[in-house]
Amino acid sequence: MIKAEQKPFEEILEYLAPYNKILLSGCGACVTVCHAGGEKEGALLASALRMARQKIGKPLEILESTPARQCEPEFAQELSDTIGRVQAILSVSCGVGVQTLARHFPATQIFPGVNTTFLGETVAHGVWEERCQACGDCILEKTAGICPIARCAKQLLNGPCGGSSNGKCEIKRETDCAWQLIYDRSKSLGQLHRLTEIIPAKQWGVQSRDSGPRRIVREDLKV
């Protein structure tokens, strides 16, 4: 799922400085799961912002709302009545949710409350790691189910660089070398021969976002 973490508090305070009534919109999906922008984190941020502003004598009124998913137009629609009552929106959903609200409320200023960080998995409670970069051309079948694009600092496709030592990455010593993981797993699966196949260079401009935002269209689903 999408992982995010809250923006520095000072940064949020700074861009909310001109306003005295805002809507803080959370999201009940990914950012709830990674404890960054669900109902509770939203409420905590709201409480902290109110107190910080009270302290400097410029009270801030905050309406709170947490739709099940901010990235669906119908949920955004439900906020229509509230939008008229506030000067700005602070969204603690991922960047997608922020843009959904931006698209629906052209007249309202919107600010992100979190940094959308990566697509990752929970490795332990409270610890998340990047696993996918949405490159648009999955090669996991060739790499024993471990993605060198997301997990190798250099995104190497055909084996490790010379900086892999004792199974760790030279860029970040605490990170496992993705190619060490790929090798170990292939070996234990008896699939080492798969690694002799050369993985061709990725066509970043075709499948990935080097040629601009991507779009998926399912003609059969369109209404």
Added chain:
Amino acid sequence: MYRTVYKSKTAAPAPINLKPEVLIMGGGIVGMTVARELAREGVQVVIAEKGETLGGGARDLHFFYDRPADVQKWMGDLISTLEGEGNIHVLKGAKLKRLDGQLGRFQALVRTSDGMERTLSPSAVVVATGCITRPAEAMSDGSRCIGSSEMEKLLAESRDLPLTWKGQPVKTVTFILDLTNDDIKIHTVNAIKQAVILREKGCQVAVVARDLKVSASGIELLYRQAREKGVLFFKYDEPPVVSHTGDGISVEISDMTVLRKEERETVSLLSDLVIIGETFAADPETLELCRVMKLRAGTGGVLMEDNPQFLRVMSNRRGIFLAGGCRFPQVITESLSEAHAVVQEVKALLRGGVYTPVNPVAEVDPPKCAVCYTCVRLCPHAAIGVERYGDRNIYSAPAEKNGDTLWGAARVDPAACFGCGICVAECPARAITLYQ
């Protein structure tokens, strides 16, 4: 001025039906005692024993310290009682593969060595898997230095005859205690018990210990008896030096009755045999059992009881009880007291055939749940599950499908909830409420 964090609910929690069925993990003396007592009350008991024979660790014992009976004969009687009891079913070579559900709807999948798999639905589970023993390091060369259980066997074999070891007469015996497991009293109890028997056979006996541990019922008396019969006791702080002499084995310790360290002389005890207590350790399979049963493991891989302020036979999950060596290696009498405590607890739980939650109970509002598993991971009592997803999970065996186990969100089982509210406070979606 008071405020409250509880929400009240008008509807009383639904009582949970409990069938009189109990699963006992482990067919040692604790498991068998619990089984016998419960079966007498009309409870259907299944004993799942991992080995092919009943008896467990007590098969190494022959003498009780507090009564004259023979342990093996007593155990033989116990086993034949179980065999004649219609309410008891014994599964041998059994392994618990899964334990799903909660109090009142536990589903245990047990595989036996013949490849058969059975699904049981006990109302309570008793874990009595015991611990394991390993030979102590000092016994490694095997000459004149033997373990406590081998001594037990020698004594049992030579009931009314003079003691012999490998065909040679044994006249003097020295016990060395506290080389391993300095925190348990089994070694003290076994040594004093065997020392008294050895004195009756006319042997010279010395016991060398860091600290004698007499905190079990009747041990002080036994100790006095041993002293009166002429067993010698020595205290050490530096580990004794064991060396082989021509036709014996010598144990050297520093005489601690002299207060000034530099004035202490070395006492050398020459014996025919040296007895060392085996090392007691947690069964390495315990950790796997903890994982399957969602129980807490303590340090050293033993099973951890719930809060030590309460009854020590309670586990962190309602309906699962612990007794005997799986918690802590202990003498037979104490293990049996725990067995009886478990029997009382199980009887109290099953009385009336229903369980009605009395404490506050947490409840998830399913539409708000993001299925993030925070509550599932943090519940100290393993009372929360997301069973619909578990059911869909192709990696696990499909559970029986029924409406009751199909949820699209986390669910707190009211029967298993202790009402602490940890999940309520942790839920990032604020989807959980604590109801009084």
Added chain:
Amino acid sequence: MSTFEPKIVAFCCEQSGLPALEMAKTLKLKMPDNLELVPVPCSGRIETLYLLKALESGADGVVVFACYEENCQYLQGNVRLKSRVGYAKQIMTKIGLEGERLEIFHVATNSGVKFSEFLMQKADQLRLLGPNLGKIA
């Protein structure tokens, strides 16, 4: 300023803090004048949000009376509380609120005297610190 009587919100674990409070009452020990008590089944029930909300809605100081560590009836409650209080303190630092305004105090059921002494000391400390400027009265 001499009339400032700090408001203290005290969360009391029903396993330790609440019995200690009852004992303090029985012994007729001194308590701060402006005190609000919130009994909780376990200190693990206290959300980070409760701690902030208390400060936001008028408290000058928040105290949590919890069981001693490794002594929680629910095994993990006071451990979870500790990390939440840590998180709340991080947020307070960002707001610019003094860390002394939030504190865990471990008590046993029979610690009535400690309970009262701690609250009286807390009230003195808060009196010196002055009112919580972040509260929205």
